[in-house]
Amino acid sequence: MPNPQKPEHSVITTCAYCGVGCGFKAETVGDRIVRMTPWKEGKANHGHSCIKGRFAFDYYNHPDRVRHPAIRQSIDEPWQEVSWDVAIAHAAAELQRIQRVHGRASVGGVSSSRCTNEEIWLMQKFVRAGLGNNNIDNCARICHSPTQFGLTSTLGAGAASQHFDSVLQADVILIVGANPTEGHPVFASLMKRRLRQGAQLIVVDPRRTESVESAHVKAAVHLPLRPGTNVALLDALAHVVVREQLYDEAFIRARCYWPEFEQWMALVGSDRYDPDVIGPEVGVEPDAIRAAARLYARGPNSAIYYGLGVTEHSQGSTGVMCLGNLALACGMLGREGVGVNPLRGQGNVQGGSCLGSWPHVFSGYRFVTDPDTRNTFEAEWGLRLDDEPGLRLPNMFDAAVAGTFKGMYIMGEDPVQSDPNQQHTIAAFRQMECVIVQDIFHTETTKYAHVLLPGSSSLEKEGTFTNAERRVSRVRKVIEPLAGLADWEVTVKMMNAMGYAVHYDHPSQILDEIARLSPAYRGMSYDLIDRVGSVQWPCDAHAPEGTEVLHVTTFPRGRANFMLTQFVPTAERTTDRFPLLLTTGRILSQYNVGTQTRRTANVQWHGEDVLEICTDDAELRGVKDGDWITLSSRVGAITLRARISPRVHAGLVYTTFHWAESKANAITTELSDWATNCPEYKVTAVEVVRAAVVPARSATAAQTVGAPS
Amino acid sequence: MWAEVRNLREGIDLGTPPRDGAPVTLTVDGVEVTVAARSSVMLAAAQARRPVPKLCATDMLEAFGSCRVCLVEIEGKRGFPASCTTPVEPGMVVRTESPHLHALRKGVLELYLSDFPVREIPDGWSEFHETLQRVGVTSHPYGAGRNHLHAPVDASNPYFLFDPAKCIVCSRCVRACEEVQGTFALTVDGRGFESKIAASQDQSFMDSECVSCGACVQACPSHALVEKSLFPEGYDRAESAEA
Secondary structure, eight states, rough: OOOOOOOEEEEEOOOOOTOOOEEEEEETTEEEEEEEEEETOOOTTOOOOOOHHHHHHGGGGGGTTTOSOOOOOSSTOOEEEOOOOHHHHHHHHHHHHHHHHOOOGGGGEEETTTTTTTHHHHHHHHIIIIIOOOOEEEGGGGTHHHHHHHHHHHHHHHOOOGGGGGGGOOOOOEEEEEOOOHHHHHHHHHHHHHHTTTOOEEOSSSSSSSTTEEETTTTTHHHHHHOHHHHHHHHHHHHHHHHTOOOHHHHHHHHBBBBHHHHHHHHHHHGGHHHHHHHHTTOOOOHHHHHHHHHHOOOEOOOOEOOHHHHTTTTHHHHHHHHHHHHHHOEEEEETOOOOEEOOOTHHHHHHHHTTOOEEGGGGETTTOOOHHHHHHHHTSOOOOSOOOOOOHHHHHHHHHTSSSOOEEEOOOHHHHHHHHHHHHHHHHHOOEEEEESSSSSSSSSOOEEEEEOOOGGGGSSEEEOOTTTTEEEESSSSSOTTTTOOOHHHHHHHHHHHHHHOOSHHHHHHHHHHHGOOOOOTHHHHHHHSSSSEEEEOOOTBTTTOOOSSSOBBBBSSSSOOOOOOOOOOOOSSSSOEEEEEEEEETTTOOOTTTTGGGGGGGGGGOEEEEOOOHHHHHTTTOOEEEEEEEEESSSSEEEEOTTTOOTTTEEEEEEOOOOOOOOOOOOOOOOTTTTBBTOOOOEEEEEEOOOOOOOOOOGGGGGGGOO | OOOHHTTTTTBBBSSOOOOOHHHHHHHHTTTTEEEEETTTHHHHHHHHHOOOOSSSTTSOOOOOOOOOOOEEETTTTSSSOBBTSOOOTTTTEEEEOOHHHHHHHOOOOOHTTTOOGGGGGGTTTTTHHHHHHHTOOOOOOOSSSSSSOOOOOBBBBEEEEEOGOOOOOOOHHIIIIIIIIIIOEEEESSSSGGGGEETTBBOOOSSSSSOOHHHHHHHHHSSSSEGGGGGGTTOOOOOHOOO
């Protein structure tokens, strides 16, 4: 029929992909989702969308979906399909057995930024109340944990200071280590709207990304620094602000501590950080550094947006602090059009971060060692909680390799593919006695699992996501869960099976519990969100419908702090053997480890990960466009096809990490952020040679991921 | 602030972008309505619940004034101004319906219809179809003439297709690509009858700079750009094209 089928019903929900968190209308015919259209009233997207949220939703019904729980005694055995009750009883019995033999702390849990707030909450509750320890971490560990640390230490809140619309008031936009047109496309469209109105753009990125130059966008300054030198470059920007007295003294005196500023000024103002010194070190023209600093400081409204190019470094937290310092020094906080804003990779990184899915803090970043906070949780949950901080995800793997950590409950996360130093991660999993994975597909990690609990996609359950601008939006059930249970129901069953009795009639009651126990969410409820569309935290008696801009009159700690940000180069260096620097990132059509997007027609745009290399470096190695190459680092080697690209300069190569078989994380190293252990994905010394053997590799994704046997 | 993005409402098309500005009061078909300065007469009419029929206008895009369907009468102004491109003025008296206006709109819509697959009129549900129904146009008086009914469908993109036979060249897709998405992948190529929507250098959508954001599909009023997922049996135009 030439006229399209008319959808029968629609449900307003929130996109499950990136941290923009677009509102969508999911349209159905019968029990089939036929279309996703952008919601005009979505406050993050205003009726706009990108290829992923708009079109790449078919994964939900892919034949690969895990539809039945399964168990096995060892990872060498085939999976045995069992009922929910059997699988959950088995999982709980195994965790209890391990705890009896190896101690209370020998097991833990991991939640994911793919989960709803309610599921993330339940997961940390499962670990704290069900397992009796604090071995709970989430995948923000490997992306934005430095944001939490760096922004909390400077500004007092580990979250974006602005809402997205604020960019429409910005005169100068400083993008550091982010590529919004690929990673956060709907925000990029809003930003480009402002750029066409005349705002100036500064881009700090080793690559010449689309943000640097594309249709009707041209950065005023591009600082193509060498990977690993963020802190040096940002300190040099600060140096110019200090030496040329471009700082906002009135703001600093009113909102910060002047003696702290003087200390900071002494550090970044020293000759060490003179652009003439730093420029050659980081590979950027000194005058470009000066131009960028002047542009940013002059404003009048300058806004910082940054991504994992800042955080995923051995000085990731320091890099975030540099951005906080810079905004404070120039008075670029506390109003529309300014601010410091992390662009979150996944839909619910912010929720994962602020709802206590961490080994050392409860929701709102309150320490587990603090008796008062612990008391409130103990009163609500009705049991004593462990006062000892738990293991971080990488430490869980270290402990597993050492033989002291034996069991793990993983929800919606694929550490084998996404965590660095894959060989180490696999070795850790092989040492564990019970690995429980709750996911919608088989992943690289399920190869090492003993219990498989079918997950539900975000189209199959009720919940909320907190996006990059602290906006809590509703996830609404469009169709019934394919395997019969929504994720929150599974975790509740797990808790009960562990002997910790809990009951919720509806996920709204979980958000109510979050609100009772988390100051920033105090005023939140499904009723409020349904009434006003979405709500940005903090939401409480002072801000009954939420808060768009943070730090307007005061910072959470009263005044903000300047942090000292000395540049310490990463231990990862180029050598004669590994003379190139590899940095990694994402591409528009694919999403993270690709579990979803590789199962959609998006593979037509990006069917494999390729290595971007510049003409000179390629010619030097006899590599032509399309050649198979071997990319090796000191920890491993992988094989990819090369693409000669003008986006990278000499000495720099780049790849994405969407495809399991390209194993980008088999070559990333064990180095991580000094403060938070966030892996240094963005800097690896490598060498490229033409591949001796061409890999036999399927062109399509679906067959490459292990199917249940 | 930011009315252009923040005052959009699902299920309501104000026709032109909402504005921030001082209040301006006018009457539309006898209904007094107050809107922000710089708003269009079309928006005021929509706010007064007297929406004007339209094709090339939609509230996520700046007014363009090409379809000539949204004509109105304004006291003290000559002729029949397009309501989308006419800014409101205090005290304006606007009339959205009259026999003369009806005849003008009917004439314009019949022309559009003369180059549209007629067999697809009855059960269509696009904005173009709704406008035809509202104005009461179901056929046209013209004989067989030159048309685009056999222009090839571009089905290169896995998610949506472009059928030039249903394209009314309102350029909403072109403007959505520019104003909403900011990619500038689409253009109107040629002039007059030859005008057609082209991606990049007249390439297929898949080979062009298109990033598949869907803004053009969302903006298209005639289902010329449409999601493939709404055609579970596939898109077979042969039958209707011959009609």
